[in-house]
Amino acid sequence: MNEASRPYRELTLSAVVFGTLLGVLMTAAFVYSGLKLGFTIGGSTIAAILGFAFLRGVLRRGTIVENNINQTVASAVNVSAAGIIFTVPSLLLMGHGFSPVAVTAVAVAGSVLGIVVISPLRRRMIEVERLRFPSGVAVAAVLRSPGSGREQVVILASGCALSVAVVVLVKAGLVPQDLPLGRWFGLPVYMNTSLSLSLMNIGAGMLAGRGGLPFMIGGMAAYWVIAPAAVASGWVAPEGVPGNALFAGILRPLGIGILVGSALAGVALSLPALRGAVGRVGPLKRQGGGPRGGGRDGMGTASLALLFAASLAVIFAVLLWQGSGVAVAAILTAAGALWIVIAGIIVARCTGLTDISPISGLSFIGIALAIFITGGDVGAAVLVGAAVSVASGQCADMMQDLKTGYLVGSLPRRQQVVQLLSAWIGPVVAMAVMLLLWKGSGVGPGFGPESAACRAGSSECLSAPQADALRVVLQGLVRGDMPLDRYAAGGVIGAVVSLLPGGGPGVLVGLAMYLPFPVTMGFGAGCLVTMAITAVMGRGFSEERGVPWAAGLIIGEAMAEIVYSLYMIL
Amino acid sequence: MKIAGYILFVAGTMAALIVASSPRPLSACFAAAAVIGAAGALLVRLSCAHAVPGGRGGTEFLSRGMRETAEELHDSAVRLSETPAGSGRSDAEMKERIEEMMRLCDRFIDMRGAMLSSIGEAETAEVLSHFSHGERSLHRAWSALVDGNRTEAEDSLRAAARGFDGTLRTLVTLLA
Numbered sequence: 001m002n003e004a005s006r007p008y009r010e011l012t013l014s015a016v017v018f019g020t021l022l023g024v025l026m027t028a029a030f031v032y033s034g035l036k037l038g039f040t041i042g043g044s045t046i047a048a049i050l051g052f053a054f055l056r057g058v059l060r061r062g063t064i065v066e067n068n069i070n071q072t073v074a075s076a077v078n079v080s081a082a083g084i085i086f087t088v089p090s091l092l093l094m095g096h097g098f099s100p101v102a103v104t105a106v107a108v109a110g111s112v113l114g115i116v117v118i119s120p121l122r123r124r125m126i127e128v129e130r131l132r133f134p135s136g137v138a139v140a141a142v143l144r145s146p147g148s149g150r151e152q153v154v155i156l157a158s159g160c161a162l163s164v165a166v167v168v169l170v171k172a173g174l175v176p177q178d179l180p181l182g183r184w185f186g187l188p189v190y191m192n193t194s195l196s197l198s199l200m201n202i203g204a205g206m207l208a209g210r211g212g213l214p215f216m217i218g219g220m221a222a223y224w225v226i227a228p229a230a231v232a233s234g235w236v237a238p239e240g241v242p243g244n245a246l247f248a249g250i251l252r253p254l255g256i257g258i259l260v261g262s263a264l265a266g267v268a269l270s271l272p273a274l275r276g277a278v279g280r281v282g283p284l285k286r287q288g289g290g291p292r293g294g295g296r297d298g299m300g301t302a303s304l305a306l307l308f309a310a311s312l313a314v315i316f317a318v319l320l321w322q323g324s325g326v327a328v329a330a331i332l333t334a335a336g337a338l339w340i341v342i343a344g345i346i347v348a349r350c351t352g353l354t355d356i357s358p359i360s361g362l363s364f365i366g367i368a369l370a371i372f373i374t375g376g377d378v379g380a381a382v383l384v385g386a387a388v389s390v391a392s393g394q395c396a397d398m399m400q401d402l403k404t405g406y407l408v409g410s411l412p413r414r415q416q417v418v419q420l421l422s423a424w425i426g427p428v429v430a431m432a433v434m435l436l437l438w439k440g441s442g443v444g445p446g447f448g449p450e451s452a453a454c455r456a457g458s459s460e461c462l463s464a465p466q467a468d469a470l471r472v473v474l475q476g477l478v479r480g481d482m483p484l485d486r487y488a489a490g491g492v493i494g495a496v497v498s499l500l501p502g503g504g505p506g507v508l509v510g511l512a513m514y515l516p517f518p519v520t521m522g523f524g525a526g527c528l529v530t531m532a533i534t535a536v537m538g539r540g541f542s543e544e545r546g547v548p549w550a551a552g553l554i555i556g557e558a559m560a561e562i563v564y565s566l567y568m569i570l
Numbered sequence: 571m572k573i574a575g576y577i578l579f580v581a582g583t584m585a586a587l588i589v590a591s592s593p594r595p596l597s598a599c600f601a602a603a604a605v606i607g608a609a610g611a612l613l614v615r616l617s618c619a620h621a622v623p624g625g626r627g628g629t630e631f632l633s634r635g636m637r638e639t640a641e642e643l644h645d646s647a648v649r650l651s652e653t654p655a656g657s658g659r660s661d662a663e664m665k666e667r668i669e670e671m672m673r674l675c676d677r678f679i680d681m682r683g684a685m686l687s688s689i690g691e692a693e694t695a696e697v698l699s700h701f702s703h704g705e706r707s708l709h710r711a712w713s714a715l716v717d718g719n720r721t722e723a724e725d726s727l728r729a730a731a732r733g734f735d736g737t738l739r740t741l742v743t744l745l746a
Binding site for chain 2 (some may be wrong): 007009063122144225226407408410486489490
C-alpha cells in the first residue's frame with residue numbers, strides 16, 4: 001500500500017511511547033530546575049521539536065498530526081511538575097509530615113479534573129472566541145514547517161536565532177534583563193517602568209496584536225495611576241517597588257480579585273449565548289448539517305461527568321484518610337472542585353490571551369480557602385493547593401495543545417484521550433524526584449537539611465524559592481494576614497469591566513496588575529509592533545511574516561532556557 | 571452615547587481602583603465609583619448592541635459577503651475533493667488551492683465582529699461552530715497532503731465541504 005492511500009498516522013504507539021519518555025525526562029529536569037531556579041518552562045515547544053526530529057528524522061514516518069499527539073502526551077506529563085514543586089516542598093520545609101501516596105493521589109485527581117473541566121470550553125475559547133494561544137500557534141508553526149515553504153522556515157529560524165542570541169547575551173551579563181526606561185526618563189522607582197528583554201514575551205504580544213493592548217493598559221493603571229496615588233496619599237512608602245507593601249499589599253490582591261471577578265462575570269454573561277448556540281447546533285447535527293455529518297469531535301459529556309465524579313471521590317477519600325472529618329472533607333472537596341473550575345477557566349483564558357498564566361496566585365487563593373474551611377490545617381490546605389495548581393496547569397496545557405491541534409487539523413477527541421491517559425504520570429514522577437532530592441544522595445544535589453549537599457553548604461543545595469515563598473505565605477495565613485477586603489474590591493471591579501461588550505478586558509487588566517510591569521511592557525511592545533506592521537504593510541504581510549517571526553521568538557527563548565537549565569544542572 | 575459611556579466607565583473604574591488601594595477598600599466612595607463604572611460599561615454595551623457597521627446597507631453588504639465567502643469555500647472544497655488522483659492535478663497544486671481557501675477562511679473570520687453586532691452572540695457562535703469544523707478539516711487536508719496522504723486529504727476536504735455547507739445553511743436561515 002503506498003503512502004497516499006494508507007490510513008493517516010495520528011494516534012500511534014510510537015507517538016505515545018516517545019511522548020511519554022520525553023515527558024518523564026522533562027518532568028525530572030523541570031523538578032530539578034524548579035527547585036534550583038524557581039521556574040519551569042512550557043514543554044510543548046521542546047517536545048514538538050524533539051518529536052519532529054525523532055518521528056520524522058529517525059523513524060522517517062511521523063506525520064504532522066502524529067507529532068501533535070506526541071507533543072500533547074509529553075506536555076501532559078511534564079506540566080504537573082510545577083504544580084507539585086511549588087506547593088508540596090513547603091510542607092517539608094515547615095517540618096510538616098505528609099503521606100507521599102496521599103499527595104500523589106490528590107495531584108493525579110487534580111490533573112484529571114483540570115482536563116475534564118476545561119474540555120467543554122474548547123469550542124467556546126478556540127472556535128468561537130478564537131483566543132490566540134501564542135505558544136499553541138508557535139508549536140503549530142514548527143509542526144507545519146515541512147510544508148510551509150522555504151521563506152516561512154527562514155523567517156521562523158531567524159526569529160529563533162535572535163531570541164537565542166538575546167538569552168545568551170542576558171545570561172552572560174552583557175545585556176540587562178530589563179531596560180530601565182523609568183530611570184532614563186527620571187521616573188520614581190515605585191513606578192517600576194522597565195522593559196523586559198524577554199523576546200518570548202514580546203513574541204506573545206506580537207501574536208496577540210491589538211487584542212492584547214488592555215494588558216498593557218492594566219499595567220499602566222497599576223504602576224502609573226495606583227502606585228503614584230498610593231505613594232502621594234501615604235498608603236505605602238515611596239520606595240515601594242514590587243515585592244513589598246505596594247505589590248504584596250495592594251496590586252497582587254487587587255489583580256487576583258479582578259481576575260476572579262471578571263472570569264465569574266464573563267461566564268455568567270456568556271451563559272445565555274452558550275445555551276442558545278448549543279440548543280441550535282443540536283437540531284442541525286441531527287439533520288446531518290453538523291460537523292462531520294453529525295459526528296462528535298470532542299469527548300462526550302457522560303465520560304467527562306464520570307471522570308469528574310471519580311476525581312472528586314479520590315480527593316474526598318484522601319482527605320478522610322488524612323484525618324479530616326466527613327463534613328470538613330465534603331466541604332473542602334466541593335470548594336476545591338469549584339475553585340478548580342474557576343481557576344481553570346481563568347488560567348485557560350489568560351494563556352489564550354497572553355501566554356502567561358497566574359497559576360501560583362490562584363493556587364494561593366485555593367490554599368487560603370482551605371485554611372479558612374479547616375480552621376488552619378496546613379496539611380489539608382497544601383493538598384488542595386497541589387490539586388488546584390496541577391489542575392490549572394493541565395487546563396492551560398490542554399487548551400494550548402487543542403489550539404495547535406486545530407491549526408494542524410488533529411481530531412480533538414484523540415488529543416483529549418491521550419492527555420487524560422497521560423495525566424497520572426507527571427505527578428508520580430515529580431513526587432518521586434522531589435523526594436529523592438529532599439533526601440539527597442551522598443554526592444548529588446538536594447534541598448533537605450539532611451541532604452549531603454545542604455549539610456556541606458555546597459552550591460548543589462537547592463533553595464526551592466517558590467516553595468519557600470509559599471511557606472512564608474502559609475505562616476502568614478495561619479496568623480490571619482490576608483487583605484480579604486482588597487480581594488473583594490478587585491472582584492467587584494473585575495465584574496464591572498466584564499460588562500463591556502465582548503466580555504471585556506477584565507482578565508487582561510487583572511493579570512497585568514498581578515505581574516511585574518517590565519513583563520507587561522514587553523508584551524505591550526509586541527502588540528504595538530504588530531499593530532504598526534499591519535497598519536503599514538497590511539494584514540497579509542503581518543500574518544504571513546509576522547506570525548512565523550513571533551513564533552520563532554517564542555521557540556528560541558524556550559529552547560535557550562532549557563539548555564541554560566541543563567547547563568546549570570551539569 | 572458610546573463616548574459618554576466610555577468616559578463614565580474609565581472615570582468610575584479608575585476612581586474605584588484608587589479607593590480600593592486605600593486602607594479602607596470597601597467604602598461608600600468605592601460603591602459609588604463602581605456604580606458609575608458599571609453604568610458607563612452598560613451604556614457602551616447598549617450602544618454597541620444597536621450599532622451595525624455601515625447601517626442597514628452595511629448589514630446587507632456583510633450578509634452578502636459572509637454568504638458568498640461560505641459558498642465559495644463550500645464549492646472549492648467540493649471541487650477539490652472530487653478531483654481524481656490521476657486527473658493531473660498535482661499535490662502541490664492542490665496544496666496551493668487549499669492555502670487560497672485558508673485565506674478565504676481568514677476573510678470570513680474578519681467579519682466576525684460585525685457578525686456579532688448584526689446577528690447576535692448565540693447566532694454567531696452557531697455559525698462559527700459549523701465554520702470551525704470546515705476550517706479544521708481544511709487544515710487536516712493540508713497536513714495530509716504535506717505528509718503525502720492524498721486519500722486522507724480528499725476525505726478531509728469532503729468533511730470541510732460539509733462544515734462550510736452547514737455554515738452556509740445556518741447563515742441563510744439566520745439572515746432570512
